[in-house]
Amino acid sequence: MSNADEQAGPTVSGTLAHRVPDLGALELLLAVARLGSLGGAARELGITQPAASSRIRSMERQLGVALVDRSPRGSRLTDAGALVTDWARRIVEAAEAFDVGAQALRVRRDSRLRVAASMTIAEYLLPGWLLALRAQRPDTAVSLHAGNSTVVAERLLSDEADLGFVEGLSVPAGLDSAVIAHDRLIVVTAPAHAWARRRRSLAAEELASTPLILREKGSGTRQVLDAALGGLARPLIELSSTTAVKAAAVSGAGPAVLSELAVGEELAMRRLVSVPLDGVALARDLRAVWPTGHRPTGPARDLLSLTRG
Secondary structure: OOHHHHOOOOOOOOOHHHHOOOHHHHHHHHHHHHHOOHHHHHHHHOOOHHHHHHHHHHHHHHHOOOOEEEEOOEEEEOHHHHHHHHHHHHHHHHHHHHHHHHHHHHHHHHOEEEEEEOHHHHHHOHHHHHHHHHHHOOOOEEEEEEOOHHHHHHHHHOOOOOEEEEOOOOOOOOEEEEEEEEEEEEEEEOOOOHHHHOOOOEEHHHHHHOEEEEEOOOOHHHHHHHHHOOOOOEEEEEEOOHHHHHHHHHOOOOOEEEEHHHOHHHHHOOOOEEEOEEOOOOEEEEEEEEEOOOOOOHHHHHHHHHHOO
């Protein structure tokens, strides 16, 4: 039976993907045309000769025409095969251009990383993570925008950041998240403050009734404190960075509520004193966040992996 007798009628319905041979089949046909041998084409493409024969037959059935005449002396394109080969060459060249463009996009994506982080994470955790990322990806330029949790969410949702980090009790709307660490807020004062010498733990009512040096509303630190005190925290001063709150507390301006991560050095050197609390839950999760349904890729994915190391 000849090749032509083996052909079914051409497929005339269905999607383009069902009517047009895949790239692997077209590359095989081009190799047969160039080498004049189905076996040689199979070897060049790293497949077996039976697999190559099967692929050619499948393509012939799909198109409804014979493409290759096989004989002991080799494989020769039919007239239809020569015409299809010309079309195949254009498709493969277009696919190669597509691949080059896609690689360029990946290179451009991987050449930069935009991070948005709330203040405590930006100041006390991210520097170490970014140093580790630089060792893995020395050619990636990283930009960091530090702000409160609300600002981090806004930058992610407006495509001004690739990955974010927040400290609040909840995940902002429109974002997916993963817990990367745990933290605890503590009450601290300067050594000269009366609370530094108290013998009993501080109750929630006393904490709520005392003016405190606080982070601004919208920050993760403030969200946790407001939730613990039922929104009754009284601000003595509201400041927009952990460093500013810490400096004000060290100066003796008043008690402050800060991340345990942020005050380790000050507690060790007795510039600040931790005040014990009774019945106030100030633990929180630290989270990486990204737009819902857009899992981090490239450098953002690598940075996320480092936070869990």
